[in-house]
Amino acid sequence: MSETPLTPEQVKKEMSQAGNEGYFHRTLVGLDQFANVLMGGNPDETISARSARASKRGGIVGKAMCWWLDKIQKNHGEDAEAGDLERADKVKQIEDSALKVPPSV
Numbered sequence: 239m240s241e242t243p244l245t246p247e248q249v250k251k252e253m254s255q256a257g258n259e260g261y262f263h264r265t266l267v268g269l270d271q272f273a274n275v276l277m278g279g280n281p282d283e284t285i286s287a288r289s290a291r292a293s294k295r296g297g298i299v300g301k302a303m304c305w306w307l308d309k310i311q312k313n314h315g316e317d318a319e320a321g322d323l324e325r326a327d328k329v330k331q332i333e334d335s336a337l338k339v340p341p342s343v
Contacts, residue, residue, distance in 0.1 A: 244316045252320035253327075267325070287322045290315025292293075 243250065259267065270284045279288050286307055292300025293315060305313035334341075 242313065242316070244313065244320060246284045248313075248316075249320045249323075253324035256321035256324035267321075282326060284318050286315050286318030287293050290319050 265285060270286070271281060273297040274283060274285045275281045278286070279285070285303070289300045290306065294300075304315045306312055311317065314329035333339075
Protein backbone atom coordinates (compact mmCIF):
# COMPACT_ATOMS: atom_id res chain seq x y z
CA MET A 239 0.00 0.00 0.00
CA SER A 240 1.22 3.45 -0.86
CA GLU A 241 0.81 6.34 1.55
CA THR A 242 3.27 8.50 -0.32
CA PRO A 243 1.93 12.06 -0.37
CA LEU A 244 1.62 13.62 -3.77
CA THR A 245 3.92 16.48 -4.66
CA PRO A 246 2.26 19.86 -5.29
CA GLU A 247 2.80 19.26 -9.02
CA GLN A 248 1.10 15.86 -8.83
CA VAL A 249 -1.85 17.34 -6.93
CA LYS A 250 -2.20 20.06 -9.56
CA LYS A 251 -2.12 17.43 -12.35
CA GLU A 252 -4.74 15.25 -10.66
CA MET A 253 -6.96 18.25 -9.97
CA SER A 254 -6.68 19.31 -13.60
CA GLN A 255 -7.68 15.84 -14.76
CA ALA A 256 -10.67 15.81 -12.39
CA GLY A 257 -11.71 19.23 -13.69
CA ASN A 258 -11.91 17.84 -17.22
CA GLU A 259 -13.70 14.53 -16.61
CA GLY A 260 -16.08 13.35 -19.29
CA TYR A 261 -19.72 12.39 -18.81
CA PHE A 262 -19.05 8.68 -18.22
CA HIS A 263 -16.37 9.31 -15.60
CA ARG A 264 -18.51 11.93 -13.84
CA THR A 265 -21.35 9.40 -13.73
CA LEU A 266 -19.07 6.81 -12.13
CA VAL A 267 -17.89 9.39 -9.57
CA GLY A 268 -21.53 10.18 -8.76
CA LEU A 269 -22.28 6.49 -8.21
CA ASP A 270 -19.15 6.22 -6.06
CA GLN A 271 -20.27 9.19 -3.94
CA PHE A 272 -23.76 7.67 -3.63
CA ALA A 273 -22.30 4.37 -2.42
CA ASN A 274 -20.15 6.32 0.05
CA VAL A 275 -23.28 7.98 1.47
CA LEU A 276 -24.97 4.59 1.84
CA MET A 277 -21.98 3.56 3.97
CA GLY A 278 -22.27 6.64 6.20
CA GLY A 279 -19.83 8.91 4.35
CA ASN A 280 -19.95 12.50 3.16
CA PRO A 281 -22.04 12.97 -0.03
CA ASP A 282 -19.27 15.02 -1.64
CA GLU A 283 -16.46 12.50 -1.38
CA THR A 284 -15.58 9.24 -3.06
CA ILE A 285 -14.99 5.95 -1.29
CA SER A 286 -11.36 6.10 -2.46
CA ALA A 287 -10.66 9.49 -0.86
CA ARG A 288 -12.43 8.43 2.34
CA SER A 289 -10.36 5.23 2.40
CA ALA A 290 -7.13 7.20 1.90
CA ARG A 291 -7.92 9.41 4.88
CA ALA A 292 -8.86 6.41 7.01
CA SER A 293 -5.62 4.70 6.01
CA LYS A 294 -3.58 7.74 7.06
CA ARG A 295 -5.29 7.62 10.46
CA GLY A 296 -4.33 3.94 10.73
CA GLY A 297 -7.76 2.45 10.00
CA ILE A 298 -7.59 -1.20 8.98
CA VAL A 299 -10.46 -0.97 6.48
CA GLY A 300 -8.90 2.14 4.92
CA LYS A 301 -5.51 0.43 4.69
CA ALA A 302 -7.09 -2.65 3.07
CA MET A 303 -9.04 -0.55 0.57
CA CYS A 304 -5.94 1.47 -0.36
CA TRP A 305 -3.87 -1.69 -0.74
CA TRP A 306 -6.48 -3.12 -3.11
CA LEU A 307 -6.99 0.13 -5.05
CA ASP A 308 -3.22 0.61 -5.42
CA LYS A 309 -3.17 -2.71 -7.32
CA ILE A 310 -5.41 -1.05 -9.92
CA GLN A 311 -3.79 2.40 -9.91
CA LYS A 312 -0.70 3.52 -8.02
CA ASN A 313 -1.48 6.28 -5.47
CA HIS A 314 -5.20 5.84 -6.17
CA GLY A 315 -6.31 7.20 -2.80
CA GLU A 316 -4.14 10.29 -3.00
CA ASP A 317 -5.28 10.90 -6.58
CA ALA A 318 -8.89 10.53 -5.43
CA GLU A 319 -8.36 13.10 -2.68
CA ALA A 320 -7.03 15.58 -5.26
CA GLY A 321 -9.98 14.82 -7.55
CA ASP A 322 -12.49 15.37 -4.74
CA LEU A 323 -10.78 18.67 -3.92
CA GLU A 324 -11.03 19.85 -7.53
CA ARG A 325 -14.70 18.94 -7.77
CA ALA A 326 -15.35 20.79 -4.48
CA ASP A 327 -13.48 23.85 -5.76
CA LYS A 328 -15.56 23.80 -8.95
CA VAL A 329 -18.83 23.67 -6.97
CA LYS A 330 -17.63 26.54 -4.76
CA GLN A 331 -16.87 28.65 -7.84
CA ILE A 332 -20.33 27.94 -9.27
CA GLU A 333 -22.06 28.80 -6.00
CA ASP A 334 -19.97 31.91 -5.43
CA SER A 335 -20.86 33.11 -8.91
CA ALA A 336 -24.56 32.42 -8.37
CA LEU A 337 -24.53 34.21 -5.02
CA LYS A 338 -22.38 37.07 -6.37
CA VAL A 339 -19.69 36.44 -3.74
CA PRO A 340 -16.60 38.57 -4.46
CA PRO A 341 -13.42 36.57 -5.15
CA SER A 342 -11.11 35.95 -2.19
CA VAL A 343 -7.96 37.99 -2.02
